[in-house]
Amino acid sequence: MASLIRRLARLSALFLIPIALAGCGINTIPTKQEKARASWADVQSQYQRRADLIPNLVETVRGYAAQERTVLREVVQARASATQVRVDASTVTDPAAFQRYQAAQNQLTGVLGRLLAISENYPDLKSNQNFLALQSQLEGTENRIAVARRDYNEAVRDYNTSLRTFPTIIWAKTAYASAQPMQLFQATPSSQAAPSVSFAPPAPNTDAAPAAPPQ
Template identity: 65%
Template sequence: MIRISPRLAAVAAVVVLAPAVTGCGINAIPTKEEAAKARWADVQSQYQRRADLIPNLVSTVQGAAVQERTTLTQVIEARARATSVQVTPETLNDPQAFQRFQAAQGELSQALSRLLMVTENYPQLQSNQNFLALQSQLEGTENRIAVARRDYNEAVRDYNTTLRVFPTAIWAGTIHSGSRPMQAFTATEAAQTAPNVNFDALNPATPPPAAAPGSAPPASPAPAAPAQ
């Protein structure tokens, strides 16, 4: 009778069970978690690209529309808040931190929308090649942000589902018990409301022309008849 040492038996068991364990999805959770973190890095990269473009945009607009100080200040302050709120891959499962990040970025999006709407009232900006280039880059960046957020949400959905379905839910409750669901982007109330810009404030009513020299002044309206 051949005797097998306990160590050799353990090694043989690992060799035999490894394919079965792998087939049960033991590696699916960390693999999909890392994929979601990679998509998050893409989101942050696009938000940073937008933040880097804003100072040049503000400087260009400021030179042609100095009276838009309030709108420009709102953009500057919103950018400062957006860049100060950080969410790292390690805190993607923190709902409060994620909501603060999303709210700050949404506020900046709204401020930029107001600024770009206001600039439409300045023909000199519409012919400024630097402004047009910055506007085009910002629009392209907003599109990239939308794509990056969509891809991140899909990766998060896949990862979060893996934590709940069989058989990977077994590993989520045992070997990978420290894994937690990640937060996904959602539509904010502000994102569903178009920014309100009052162009009347930029175009005050034109005063009536002055009477030509030597002409009679315009007639005053007749007084209203007294009530009977």
């Protein structure tokens, strides 16, 4: 009888230990890590979507504003730099690599804004349907990039917090000793808003002197 009780006690312990570990948060770190990684993949996807739009945008602008070769060249070079930055799973835990990636993307955001702005000087370009469609797609993509970056930062903050707070810090030091904090996107003026250009006609000059009455 005593041996049966001991056997039942051991079986109960085997059953209860996983439940107790789950209650102590042993699965919290990998769960939050996977969420952060999924958010990072979404950021990369949105940036790639933007890169895919740029060649057609450049060619459309060149057809109406070929003399703007400096800005066009800057856009092409910035796109090349952004797409050539090596990105893999280790990027989010490597401060230097992450900074290179963010800097390249921010540079591209800036030159795209200048490219769109020059359309103000070319009425035919502003009314071109292909340009309007590309500009709309680009603005939509920039908005999705902003959302993806925000979601990524939120997921990373949550994950990083789990690495240094009780009780999950216990698992971070033992079961998940290889887990490292992830990097955050830092806000910059160029990343706060999508490049945009107004297609509204200029407002009338209300400061002009009134016309002289007829004599």
